[in-house]
Amino acid sequence: MDQFRSTQNMFISDDAHFSSALHERRSVAQSFQAEARHLVEDVSQIEERFPEFFRTATYDDNSQEGHNPYPFQTRLATAKELPELIDIPTGLGKTDAVVLAWLWRRRFASQEARAATPRRLVYCLPMRTLVEQTAGKAKMWMKNPGIFVQRRDLRAA
Secondary structure: OHHHHHHHHHHHHHHHHHHHHHHHHHHHHHHHHHHHHHHHHHHHHHHHHHHHHHHHHOOEOOOOEOOOOOHHHHHHHHOOOOOOOOOOOOOOOHHHHHHHHHHHHHHOOOHHHHHOOOOOOOOOOOOHHHHHHHHHHHHHHHHOOOOOOOOOOOOOO
């Protein structure tokens, strides 16, 4: 009979240990789930802020408003990785998409996106007028949200 009680106590002890371990694992799993929900919320908040950044950056004094980004522009800025090529028809904002997505990813996106985005953006254009136009727009896009820093013109020195 004593052997039976000893075995029964062992099962009760094992059940209590199992119950405690199960409770601890549930608690850890719940904290991981809460952290995952928080990260998803952080990412969605970051993605929700890009259109506001885009409108601020593209604000035009003449029209007194900024432009809403096209879906491909938002996807480019908020994607995990940058694509090697974008194939978009003329006039739909490829320059806006590339420059503002790069700027967003370098300054405002998650730490992971910042690390995956090159530090420098090199933009090659075939004509001087396009270079000047793009440089002017890029300065405006950085000035409007307040991140443009005027640098001394090295050619004048």
